[in-house]
Amino acid sequence: MKPTKRRFTSLGTVLCASLVLLAACTNGQDTQPAAKAPVKEGDSTLNTSGLPIVKAPLTLNMLAGQSPLHGEWKDKLLWKEAEKRTGIHIEWTLVPQANLEEKKNLLLASGEIPDAFYGGGITSQDMISYGQQGVFLPLNDLIDKYAPNFKKITQQYPEVLKGITSPDGKIYALPKMSTNPTHRLNNKLFLNQKWLDEGSLKMPGTPDELYQVLKAFKAKDAARVPLGGTDIGGIIRTLTGAWGLQNRGSSNTYLDYNEKTNELRFFPTDPNYKEVLEYVRKLYAEGLLDSEIFTNTVPILTAKINKGIIGGFPSINTVPAGQKRTDYAGLPQALKGPYGDQLWSGMTSVLQNQGAFVITKKDKNPEATMRWADYFIDGEGAVLYWMGVEGKTYEMKDGKYRFVQDIVNNPNGLTLDQGISRDLVAPFTTHPIVREERFAWDTGEGLPEVIQAAKNLQPFAPKEIWPAFLYTKEENERMIALGNDIHTYIFEMQTQFITGKAPFTKWDEYVTTIKKMGLDEYMKINKAAYDRYKSR
Structure with a gap:
């Protein structure tokens, strides 16, 4: 179940709130132009299509957030098979999710960064700030030349590309995405x-x-x-x-x-x-x-x-x-309200997490890194990421992907999540992948009644769904200040209105208070972000 009590720091979190990153907020006038990722057409070590990705073994260093379910990654079937297919070995630095924000901030502040952050807690404002400083590489050219799977998704869902394009026109990260209606609803x-x-x-x-x-x-x-x-x-x-x-x-x-x-x-x-x-x-x-x-x-x-x-x-x-x-x-359909509205608004964007994967200036092989990340977005790489290896972790039944019985009904008493996590790192991740309906058959999202519930509501979902907007660094600083106060007050008053501690005769006072908190400026900033999004 998805909690909704979201702190407004999702816009940029601690970039300006923590001492570790204070310098990144105060030297905005002196940022260097973003380094252009070298696209080496004639690189003798890179295969520009097909597998393996490289002609000689290559090692990349990546930092990833670690779920308590997943344990160590180096021995997982997923990564062993991926290395066998792609020729790329990943040296993982795993950080427990509870410590990820602190570790990420320390590394970025010190300059001791990996080749890439893979589900590494990169916020939208991290993308923009460190992208403009040249710490994160702009990915526009790399995507165009080495990410056919991702490009296909952006052609099907234009809001994805619009939603990850920074105000300066650069793309600094690959996102996590979902096309599964039972997940998005x-x-x-x-x-x-x-x-x-x-x-x-x-x-x-x-x-x-x-x-x-x-x-x-x-x-x-x-x-x-x-x-x-x-x-x-x-x-x-x-x-x-x-x-x-x-x-x-x-x-x-x-x-x-x-x-x-x-x-x-x-x-x-x-x-x-x-x-x-x-x-x-x-x-x-x-x-x-x-x-x-x-x-x-x-x-x-x-x-x-x-x-x-x-x-x-x-x-x-x-x-x-x-x-x-x-x-x-x-429900068989969306509830029809007192004014004739029949909308099911609890539908998220295909774009789920904007900063799922960034390549840093330390990476000497960004072309191979991009091909590696793109491999898991579609085709056999997506099957490997979500389901593993046929005959070992999954099998096909009636044209559907099904985990083997050792995972579904584990003899040692492992739950389904534990069984999946033994060999894979799905599903509780923020990686640059696409969550698809075809890979949900053995999870709660794949139950017939859940699929039917989503099918019932999908016709009533909004025709246009916005992702979270991206802000400039200056806009984000104001949004953090304004948003935290406004959103906290809204949640407090929701609670008071619903529990009866505040009567609804105080509604006008509630609205006036929000306006005094800076709602006009809040909406002006969002209007600018919205206009940029629509113009892409």
Whole structure:
């Protein structure tokens, strides 16, 4: 389940907030022109197409964030097979995810950098700042000549290229992407089909019908929790579309488009957003929403589901925390709101993470490095990354990729995630890959009921979905200052409105306070970023 309590530091995080990187923020007027990555057409060590990538063995040094599930990488089947095919050996520096930001910052500040950062915690502002300083190589030419798989994706999904192009026109990183609708529709609402059948209830088609269903769940047994979740944002995102809000997807925090005025909109101050919160307040006040919604975690919610007391929950799939299949089913369509809006806005962009892979100035073989990264984006390289080697980790059944029984039903008691992670580094990663539906068959996203839920909602997803916008260094500094205050205040007031600690008679005061926090400047900066994005 995806948490929504996002700190605004996703824009650039600690670039200006940490002493380690203070110099990078204060010497912006003296940055050097970005070094152009040498594209060596006649390099005798590089094969410009096919495998292996190089004519003689090559070693590259890369830093990667390490999930607790994955353990050491050097002995994994994935990387051994990749080296055999490509001729490139990777010396991995693995950093636990909890320490990744600190380690990354120290390396960048000291200049002791690897050839590449692979899922190395590079933020959008890192890309721009260190790209302009020449620490990260511009990838435009390398992509054009050595990344046919990535180019194909950008032709299919132009928003990817637009979303990773920095304000200076350079591309400094390859992103993580997802074309899997069950993954991108990451906030599907699932209801207990068994309870619906027992009460002769139909799946709801409007917010009011959902309210009536939840009331019926509670009336049957007072111990039931009609609607659960792991954060309040997930609940809100199931409803915004029914009020015509968040109409450009959920990748851009609090921004959408006002179709009446043809302008960017900050929807947390919109009157319709007030109605969404009033609806959630009603659920909370009547005991239809879990009273622990603000403190729940995935394990806590999973325990409640397993206990049989949860009537519904928003999630990416029906098996949180790797549990077995349940009695839950997704909505047959998006909820239709009081003004006729029928939008399912909880859809993320194909562009999932802008800084998944950067090549540094230390790399003497950027052409080979780009070919290596591109190999895993499509074709046999993508199969290797997601599924491993046929006969060892997966097999084909009815034309579908299936993990072998030793992974799915491990005799030593390993969970599915643990079994996959023994040989691979998927799926909990931010690597420069494409998350595809064809590789989801054995995970929660591949369950028939989850795929069906996504198919039901996909026709109601926004037609245009924005990725997160990129800002200049100066814009980012202001956005950090403005955004942290504004977003923190919004979350605090959401909580107070929903729990009843703040009455809705204070709504006008809430809107006025946000404006005084610098909303006009906040929107001016976002308008500039939006205009650059649209002009690409």
